[in-house]
Amino acid sequence: MTVTLTKPDTLRIASASGSVTDRRHGLGELAQDENIHFIVGDWMSEYNMTTRGGAKVKQNQESSEFETSFMESIEPALPSIAARGIKLAVNAGASDTKKLHDVLVQSIADKGLDLKVAWIEGDEVSDLLQQAIQAGEQFTNLTTGQKLSEWEFDPIYAQCYLGAWGIVEAFNQGADIVLCGRVTDASPTIACAAYYYKWSREDFDQMAHAFVAGHFLECSTYVTGGNFSGFKSIPGSGVDIGFPIVEINDNGEFIVTMQNGKHGIVTENTCKAQLLYEIQGPLYYNPDVVAVLDEIIIKQQGHNRVHVSNVKSLKPPPTTKIGITALGGFQAEVHYFLCGLDLEEKAALLERQVRHALDESLYHTLIFRKSGSCAIDPSSQDAATVDLRIFAQSRTEIALALENFFRPCTDTIMQSYPGATFAVDARQGVAKPYYEYFVSIFPQDRMRHICHVPFSKQQITIAPPSDTVPFVYEQPSYETKAPFDLEVFGPTTRAPLGYVVHARSGDKGSDANVGFFVRHADEWEWLRTVLTISKIRSLLGKDDVGNKVFRFELPNIWGKCNISPITNPLFDSDFGLILTAVHFLLKDHLDRGVASSSTYDVLGKNVAEYLRCKYVEIPNKFLSRGRI
Structure with a gap:
């Protein structure tokens, strides 16, 4: 109805x-x-x-x-x-x-x-981009800082927002x-x-x-x-x-x-x-x-x-975001399964054998990545099994032909680690095209923004904004002001950050952003003091490769009142929170972004969940409130 x-x-x-x-x-x-x-x-x-x-x-x-x-x-x-x-x-x-x-x-x-x-x-601006390139204009990648003229790929398509x-x-x-x-x-x-x-x-x-x-x-x-x-x-x-x-x-x-x-x-x-x-x-x-x-x-x-x-406002920028597409080449992957003991050694042996069989000069990306771990005293064979992914990208399709990639990866199985098993579905081992993506900004006043109204046979041109403020490439990054004395919170227990902290992450190009926020007002001073740039780098572990990390806080209402959330823990229920969040921007963290990334987390959505599972010292009184 x-x-x-x-x-x-x-x-x-x-x-x-x-x-x-x-x-x-x-x-x-x-x-x-x-x-x-x-x-x-x-x-x-x-x-x-x-x-x-x-x-x-x-x-x-x-x-x-x-x-x-x-x-x-x-x-x-x-x-x-x-x-x-x-x-x-x-x-x-x-x-x-x-x-x-x-x-x-x-x-x-x-x-x-x-x-x-x-x-x-x-939104389609491929011709306008080519005109700008031919005129000698430079475009800067918003995630890497690279100039388009330095990019090793040839743009084939461009689309603006x-x-x-x-x-x-x-x-x-x-x-x-x-x-x-x-x-x-x-x-x-x-x-x-x-x-x-x-x-x-x-x-x-x-x-x-x-x-x-x-x-x-x-x-x-x-x-x-x-x-x-x-x-x-x-x-x-x-x-x-x-x-x-x-x-x-x-x-x-x-x-x-x-x-x-x-x-x-x-x-x-x-x-x-x-x-x-x-x-x-x-x-x-x-x-x-x-x-x-x-x-x-x-x-x-x-x-x-x-x-x-x-929500406050500023005037719009004279530019808008542009996504530039290039054919990156081709990619394929093979998966092996490792089980039980000595997983690191098993993975290392397989990698040596496969690299020996491949012509590595054919690939601009060749990655061996072990994902997962065997549980202690596992309850099933699946609980003891992890994935080893062999991922390759090449400029040419022939480099990833079955005889050049899939077979060298799999033909070594009879001499390999105990229990060696590869995924028998070979479809991912066949070369498929992939695209590289370059994100920059483009002047709005050059674009053809047109509203088509076919039912009244009209085409109406939409003017760009006339009163603008230039786009800021790098927004302010700072550590917290006046870090709090963590001793005030009393005894602590080493536990996963996500037991008491919410988080959400995502992607923009190859950048990953991740924001953290707490449930209760009296947890805010602890959060903003603990989550420094150096702490995030430490929590990232091997995933931190030294790229820039930007940090800022979305502040809370406590700074506008003469009331301390430490002495008045019910402050949030009395007055409401603004946000109480610490946000990090991890520059170029996602290996070129969703269209070409060699990682599993191509959209950056699991960055937050990874960091929430990392151990930190958490005040016992926060843990006593129960897990998120």
């Missing part, structure tokens, strides 16, 4: 997707059952920006240029969207938004529905659905609020709040319990977590809530976790506004309702 939309006074926006692999039923359920004005969704990532762009350049007939899972999501939702007057803005066009538009319009016509569809052009105003114009022209190829993750949410409340392009404080609201929505259920370090406390079985909804006021302040009748939870902690995800510092950049996060207030207002306010 379709629920009638009653149009509440406060704008309500729901998120139906956070990635190309999100649950496809979300859009249909929200459109049918929730009392909302808009639905937003994101089917894009740095990975499919490279793969879809590369496929388009190579004219790969087996690859669609837009995200087909979006069509699987929206098809069952179209009747409800039409019947209830819900508007939709999505990132799904990838490298051919016009093609997606035509497919969707045909589907709407086949269903006999009356829905107007617009699409946004301008657009802002919200093309979507706003589409809604102004009467569009029900607006399709984007690559706007920023939060741009659809900003656009919905700006259109609904008729904000101007200079309403920066309002847009900064909507920007943060969009950040909460962009990963769908990450703010309602998905990817949450406190997942064990979430009500329900967790098999059907509800999608998030934001209620935005005309001043930009908003409440985070969620879909009715589902598992999941919205708390200060789930919101703090999502806020910390993928930020690069206290300044959060968007083509239309910069959100200043270091005084944000996040406060519970009821069951599954969290109020967010006090």
